[in-house]
Amino acid sequence: MEAAAVTELESRIGEAFDRACDILLGCRGRVIVTGMGKSGHIARKIAATLASTGTPAFFVHPGEASHGDMGMITGDDVVIALSNSGEVGEVVTLLPLLKRIGAALLSFTGNPDSTLALASDAHLDTGVETEACPLNLAPTSSTTTALVMGDALAIALLEARGFTAEDFAFSHPGGTLGKKLLLKxxxxxxxxxxxxxxxxxxxxxxxxxxxxxxxxxxxxxxxxxxxxxxxxxxxxxxxxxxxxxxxxxxxxxxxxxxxxxxxxxxxxxxxxxxxxxxxxxxxxxxxxxxxxxxxxxxxxxxxxxxxxx
Structure with missing residues (x-):
């Protein structure tokens, strides 16, 4: 079921995806990725992948953002918000604040008509027909599609920037590839x-x-x-x-x-x-x-x- 959900994503790579890439490429600050619960775990991974492939990024917990961490976000930044429903309270609460700051907003949701999706500068549909969970409750297929969409963005940006293996090594100096490409x-x-x-x-x-x-x-x-x-x-x-x-x-x-x-x-x-x-x-x-x-x-x-x- 998860594999089928990922396969279905291919048909959604279009104008909205291009717009998201353009916004990220034009970012003068950092990319901030946010999400609650399981979406938050996926958001952390997406931020890490972006950072290691040439797009400076970090994760901000939406709950903490309402209690001081909004200070990490500036008008030069781009925020990527993940929420399958597009209505999770901790994320939706941030929307007027982000608009006031002037940060661009991208979203991954399973509901194009949700509050989060409609408030976004670019919305990417990561919705699934059903979760792999037998109860159709636990985020499984939906978190997988969000992760894959994040990887797709990261790799599209990597290619657009002309990011090289040596650039990758500088982000991974402790890894085997880093040593092979950095040590003389x-x-x-x-x-x-x-x-x-x-x-x-x-x-x-x-x-x-x-x-x-x-x-x-x-x-x-x-x-x-x-x-x-x-x-x-x-x-x-x-x-x-x-x-x-x-x-x-x-x-x-x-x-x-x-x-x-x-x-x-x-x-x-x-x-x-x-x-x-x-x-x-x-x-x-x-x-x-x-x-x-x-x-x-x-x-x-x-x-x-x-x-x-």
């Missing part, structure tokens, strides 16, 4: 004295001490000017031991892997992780573009600790 290599890489570094003339035995001290399972190899020449990893060590090289006399210049994979500090950490996965490596030496000067080292464990990998 420079935020995570190991720098300064913590960078494992030896020269091409360093013996394997001394290089192993540096690798062990810095704890990344690798070391960068530099020339006499400190510029990147190569890399030596635990995989290279296994190959050297299999070849039975003399660890005290063999230099890193003889064992290092030349032309190592590098990345710039300004790229996204998620992009660096993709490079590691494709190259089947666990670390990247970080250099400025077209430069052999080492800025840092990014290891897979840095990405794991940041929640990227």
């Amino acid at each position: 290599v420079a935020d995570l890489m190991q720098t300064g004295d913590a960078i494992p570094t030896v020269t091409t003339t360093t013996s394997l035995s001394d290089a192993l001490l540096e690798i062990s001290a810095k704890g990344l399972g690798m070391t960068a190899i530099v020339d006499s000017d400190g510029l990147l020449e190569g890399v030596f990893t635990d995989g290279d060590l296994r190959r050297a031991l299999d070849a039975r090289v003399d660890i005290t006399t063999t230099s890193m210049g003889e064992l290092m892997h030349r032309n190592p994979k590098t990345a710039a500090p300004g790229i996204l950490a998620a992009e660096a992780m993709k490079t590691m996965e494709e190259s089947e490596i666990t670390s990247l030496i970080i250099t400025d573009n077209n430069s052999r000067e080492i800025r840092g080292v990014l290891h897979l464990m840095h990405l794991l600790h940041a929640g990227i990998a």
Whole structure:
């Protein structure tokens, strides 16, 4: 029954919906969403969805609005009021106050002839033939349609604003997507004295001490000017031991892997992780573009600790 009610909504997306979108796009203030009871719970979710998709919004309880919270609403704001009947007292009481302030009013109701609907600048019909409740009493189908209509508004506004995944990440910095789209290599890489570094003339035995001290399972190899020449990893060590090289006399210049994979500090950490996965490596030496000067080292464990990998 709820699915049928949602399907029926499609036929109601028309001029009133367009008008509601135009009003919201032209809002110079905030969008305030309000409703009582179950409609209030839906209103909170709609406000949260709008806020996270580029339309600043918050929920105001209609009962509290009559006792001081009207001060949160200004003439630059747009109010979205939810009430299936369109006659709930706490919401209807606010109508003359909203008109006096000059805030635009949108409404979701199941009764286009209700007090709330007739007072609105744009009314969206979210009415249902019957609730899914066997008694046809508990708000079920009607709250579902109101929620879906709110999502439809939010997504229409998102597309109209050209809202991007990176914009979304700024609203969700604690989430996985936020981390992937906000964290850069420079935020995570190991720098300064913590960078494992030896020269091409360093013996394997001394290089192993540096690798062990810095704890990344690798070391960068530099020339006499400190510029990147190569890399030596635990995989290279296994190959050297299999070849039975003399660890005290063999230099890193003889064992290092030349032309190592590098990345710039300004790229996204998620992009660096993709490079590691494709190259089947666990670390990247970080250099400025077209430069052999080492800025840092990014290891897979840095990405794991940041929640990227």
